[in-house]
Amino acid sequence: MSLSIKTPLLESLPLSNRVGTKVWMKMEAMQPGGSFKIRGVGFAFEQHHERGAERFISSSGGNAGLAVAYAGRRLGVPVIVVVPQTSSERARSLLKMEGAEVIVHGESWFEANELARSLQTAADAFIHPFDDPLLWTGHASMIDEVVADGLRPDAVVLSVGGGGLLAGVDEGLRRNGLVNVPIYAVETHGTASLQASISAGQLVEIPAVSGVATSLAARQVCRRAFDVSEERPVIPVQVSDREAVEACLTYLNDHRTLVEPACGAALAVLYGGKVSLAELNNVLVIVCGGSTAAIESLLTLRG
Template identity: 60%
Template sequence: MFIETPLLESRALSERLGKSVWLKMEAMQPTGSFKARGISHACAVYKERGAKRFVSSSGGNAGLAVAYAGRKLGVPVRVVVPETTSERAKHLIGMEGAEVVVHGKSWDEANRFALASCTSADAFLHPFDDPLLWEGHATMIDEVARAGLTPDAVVLSVGGGGLLCGAVQGLRRNGWEDVPLIAVETEGADSYARSLAAGECVELQAITSIATSLGARRVCAESLSAAERRPITSVVVSDRQAVAGCIELLNEHRVVVEPACGASVAALDSGVEPLRAARNILLIVCGGVGTNVDQLKRWSADAG
């Protein structure tokens, strides 16, 4: 249900930084983001275990991935979204044949409603906190290894921590436990950075960043535990920098991504030690379908 995505050397980024920057193009997954990996894997497992319906609580990339996997597997899907979910997101999820239920003013309220609506015949698909998701996400690192690239650093965006946990698992099983991870967030959606600083999970009072796909007020506990076992460097960029990263990918590689993804491009200029020391940098282009070219242009104009 997910595809093996291209691994491309970005000549533009490589020339600008004076080192090789490799892009793992998860934006080219059928649903437009890396979520297709972990969620497809989890849905397949839950179907084998007897699930008769999939239930999710995401109006973004995760909800779309569940709807897609359900259609491919022939399993009905219910996606509960908050009132703030865009009409475009609801349309995309509905196009996959899923039942879209609108409930609550926030993801937390939608999530509680989704959980309460589950029956014993249902499987609940969490957007980021499920070992089955991490196992699926880890396959992108397996693909990098098969392509013959050994990265000196891996740059990825962090929302709830699912992608990070998957990358950690993939790096471990390929013998790359010493390869540093650069975990990127935007200001106002930086629950992971604050949690690392505090030494415990910190819950944000609100998400104030435009990078709504990074909008987990609290990261999963496993992502914090991972930092105790391996090198992880946190980088926080501004919304303006994240949008600039999106525009750079659009101009140089003709791909549209969300600010949640552009943040990782912006982090290349952060100057943190693991990136200064690296010769080959792997950047996970996590994708996202929550924006378009016109929106990026508006954000860029407002910022500049």
């Protein structure tokens, strides 16, 4: 029993018209829990469960935490999710709806993560939100599906937070012989930790993160994400908070699918013509989703 589902691969005429070439959408927003995270989390969950893990612990009030909670409910395994005080009431409510025990601790994810780690016993498995090879292998399955559906993209556009999606997409491209396909790695101005590392030529931590794309708010990407940027063409791109929010609203009108600003960041690159892609034949964008997205909050953020 797979905890994730095969998601649709759809051609977007609105985005294709804007970009000047065919744009294909991998609709990860349709996954259980609302985001791509269940691919990696589900794969890791199954591996740990088979080895006898009796309880699962995570430290995310967003997409990863909800994926862990969903997996725990499906497999009948108790789950603890530690979230920072900044997590929304909506996120906490969704976690509890999935049956997770929710602990609120600390002013940031880093403090919540430290507490989550301290709770782990020998009988537990810890599910990191983005830095785990099991997660990347699970995420890579989305590229397997894309290729199985007959598409071999000339470029991939995706959002980057901690870098788990980037690492997984890279793994999927590699195992399908697409080793030189460029990846446009999109961050908001306030969360550009990958760009900082690429600019520095080494893995670095930015002093602070800010803005509306809270799912991208990692001060440092995982080591694998930085390594990917040195092993294949990775083009960092930044967008503003407003551009990310506007992209979410335009995307909702165009495709009847609601996503969060973290996903809107990648879409904003296409809607705003931030990069030149017209010379390519097929561009793949990962519509990564957003478990806690709400139209009211987007309208409020737009102002």
